[in-house]
Amino acid sequence: MNRKAVLFFICFCFTFPLTLTRAQTGEPKQAPKRIAIKAGRLIDAKTGAVTSNAFILIEGDKITAVGPDVTVPAGYEVIDLKDKTVLPGLIDCHTHITSQPSNYYEDIFRRSPIDVAVTAHVYARRTLEAGFTTVRDVGAGEFIDVALRNAINRGDVAGPRMQVATLTVGATGGHGDLSGFSPYLKFGGFSGIADGVDEIRKLIRFEVKNGADLIKLIATAGVLSEEESVGAPQFSQEEMNAVVEEAKMWGRRVAAHAHGTEGIKRAVRAGVTSIEHGSLIDDEGVRMMKERGTYLVADIYNDDYILAEFSKLGYPDKIIEKERMVGRTQRENFQKAARAGVKIAYGTDAGVYPHGWNGKQFAHMVKWGLTPAQAIQAATVNAADLLGWNDKVGVIAPGAFADIIAVDGDPLKDVTELERVKFVMKGGVVYKK
Ligand code: ARG
Numbered sequence: 001m002n003r004k005a006v007l008f009f010i011c012f013c014f015t016f017p018l019t020l021t022r023a024q025t026g027e028p029k030q031a032p033k034r035i036a037i038k039a040g041r042l043i044d045a046k047t048g049a050v051t052s053n054a055f056i057l058i059e060g061d062k063i064t065a066v067g068p069d070v071t072v073p074a075g076y077e078v079i080d081l082k083d084k085t086v087l088p089g090l091i092d093c094h095t096h097i098t099s100q101p102s103n104y105y106e107d108i109f110r111r112s113p114i115d116v117a118v119t120a121h122v123y124a125r126r127t128l129e130a131g132f133t134t135v136r137d138v139g140a141g142e143f144i145d146v147a148l149r150n151a152i153n154r155g156d157v158a159g160p161r162m163q164v165a166t167l168t169v170g171a172t173g174g175h176g177d178l179s180g181f182s183p184y185l186k187f188g189g190f191s192g193i194a195d196g197v198d199e200i201r202k203l204i205r206f207e208v209k210n211g212a213d214l215i216k217l218i219a220t221a222g223v224l225s226e227e228e229s230v231g232a233p234q235f236s237q238e239e240m241n242a243v244v245e246e247a248k249m250w251g252r253r254v255a256a257h258a259h260g261t262e263g264i265k266r267a268v269r270a271g272v273t274s275i276e277h278g279s280l281i282d283d284e285g286v287r288m289m290k291e292r293g294t295y296l297v298a299d300i301y302n303d304d305y306i307l308a309e310f311s312k313l314g315y316p317d318k319i320i321e322k323e324r325m326v327g328r329t330q331r332e333n334f335q336k337a338a339r340a341g342v343k344i345a346y347g348t349d350a351g352v353y354p355h356g357w358n359g360k361q362f363a364h365m366v367k368w369g370l371t372p373a374q375a376i377q378a379a380t381v382n383a384a385d386l387l388g389w390n391d392k393v394g395v396i397a398p399g400a401f402a403d404i405i406a407v408d409g410d411p412l413k414d415v416t417e418l419e420r421v422k423f424v425m426k427g428g429v430v431y432k433k
Pocket of ligand 1: 221222223224277299300302303306323326327330349352
């Protein structure tokens, strides 16, 4: 199309919207659905307090009232959860929801982005049915995460609310690059590799243009890649500063993949909102994160699954060896950071292990220093704060989305109850009962 034609097309689209509104078709406007949930026990995620026999009133996709004194007006459909413990829908701040590994070489050489795209919705539903009504997805190829988020938002497929990072921003030869193969091997598709400030800025603009809600920075080496170390920094301070500055200009936050001691500090100094993994953090790093209010999102269940399964999936020994180097230290350092008062948000790296198992990390967080109430806060109020969605998700309060789950027992006594979520509502719609 020439420029005139493009202009005409744009004008046409704005003047003649192709879908007619209800008013135009004369269809009667449907009243929003009204639902009352009777909660046997209700956990207030903010305080950890438990209320018995409370009602939650829902109109459309939002909560309008909550408490033991709330009476149910006429015309409300009642959902009886009097034998259950009710709490806000859970939030996983570190997922790769579009795929999960089957076999190392098959995944690299035989699975196309289209294969990934057609199955992504399966994992979205599993995640939702596990009680995770919101996720922050921190890296996917080919903007499949954007397409999935949009399809969920339109109501075309069932899945959690999503914030998506699109392509991870990494250096040549780094954790986000495909290393260990012939230099003649070339894959098509979009690349998240950028070196130097200018390339970084251009890549971030490209990601924002195409739907990124946040930016994922690969600050250090990692485990599930073939570069040599787990923790070496992979961008200079200047480059990391540029990532955060550029993201900020577009109103985006930055999540930094960082296992290594020095790279963690560079990322925190640059002003990232969260450190992902944080495995080899030292006391100075802990102090810096505390001072700046940087969140730690540590995937401390992952090690169990990788060591049990990844050899069977054909992962090279050097990768399994890297996992052995960081697994336990990461958990000890998580405990140290949590005890020191670093802000903790729940994030699991689901997609390394099967989607729908997101709740398995709660038990590890309790084993490594949190109370069950703090672990629940990490996956609700804290996670909402990290996402910038305070008061919208992670709470059961008037004005928040009606994202509500229930379990049989008491997760404040046995946090593994959160691995067995029995009821899931998202935006006033029941997905599991
Ligand atoms: N995606 C991460 C990486 O490859 C997974 C790390 C898993 N290991 C762990 N101990 N958290 O670096």
